[in-house]
Amino acid sequence: MTSLYIHIPFCKKKCNYCDFVSYAGAEDLIDKYVAALCKEINNLLTIYPERTLSEERSDESKGSRGTIYIGGGTPTLLSPRQTEKILCSVVSVRCSEISIEANPGTCNKAKLKELRQLGINRLSIGAQSFNDNHLKTLGRIHNAKDIFGFYDDARAAGFDNINLDLIFALPNQTLDEWKKDVEIALSLAPEHLSTYNLQVEKGTPIWEMTKIQAPNNKLQLPTEDEELAMYEYTIETLISKGYKHYEISNFAKPGFECKHNLVYWKNGNYLGVGAGAHSHINGQRFANSNDIDAYMRQVLGEERNEIRNALRGTPNDSHVASAQRETIFMGLRLLDGIPTEKFRGFEKEVAELIEDGLLMREKGNYKLTRKGLYLANLVFEKFV
Ligand SMILES: C[S@@+](CC[C@H](N)C(=O)[O-])C[C@H]1O[C@@H](n2cnc3c(N)ncnc32)[C@H](O)[C@@H]1O
């Protein structure tokens, strides 16, 4: 079974913290981009029918069906007709999960209803915070009230599997403010919560805004201890409210773990289409150009078709070795960990991590300890 990721690299406005492949003010390219996506999907389905979602088409009772994830950027900038066109190119595929990422400032009730009718059954809402001051610092195009309205509209449209994205350790954010965000999120009772620690990426406006030497610097990032307190609070509170902490940043009500993202963390096979999208097939990885024009030229203009050529290669020893490292550091993100046999050849690293209290053995798996969870990057460094 293969999962499909569809990347939509358009945003109404670029947020101050974001370095994803997404561009503002390029909406006039959307129609052409949709045509390129459909063509790329058709190419892949023709070349690799055994790797596509199609094998799961006929029998709904089969346990393992494909997943589709429409991410961005801001997929909800597209009209329902444009989204339908993309989904139709995957032809009558029955998937267990079709997710779409949504920005509350780009979608209304009618659009949500149409998206649900297209078979999209999981909505991931970029809330980020319920505090209007923080939303402003982040450069979001919506306020907290918009998120509440959007959430209600999504429920009314029939979405019964909703994720909320939240970010903590924001500039000038106090622990009490974060607690309030968590409390509000819980009052909405989403099936899934992703809580990310703010990454201040070089080259983004927030990097400049929070620099010590920035003129009249009034924005201070929380200290490491404060960040840790926010993360600890999140884990304790969400678990006590019945959410399963199943990945470093992800919490789900029983049975609502994101199936598509589990494929990434388990280092499974997936195809990615669109600008900047990555694919992973049997230990080999491929990526499309981040540049929208270059991507469209390659797909529509038949200049070259890297995906087709690259996928024909046979994995060699170095692919196998790096695939094992990837399996380890992706899999350790999961709270259940991964089978001990996956660590063959890394006995020294494992012993050191156990000695440092970062890794533990449980039920035939190695998994992060609570300390390892807080210091996950130190653990991953051993395997990268
Ligand atoms: C590609 S965005 C998709 C959601 C949609 N574009 C939106 O923002 O509403 C996925 C999520 O990544 C998180 N994210 C993006 N940049 C981040 C950063 N620098 N630090 C922490 N989380 C980040 C945000 O929570 C965001 O909702």
Ligand code: SF4
């Ligand atoms: S809307 Fe989402 S993808 Fe677009 S800039 Fe903001 S965080 Fe990034």
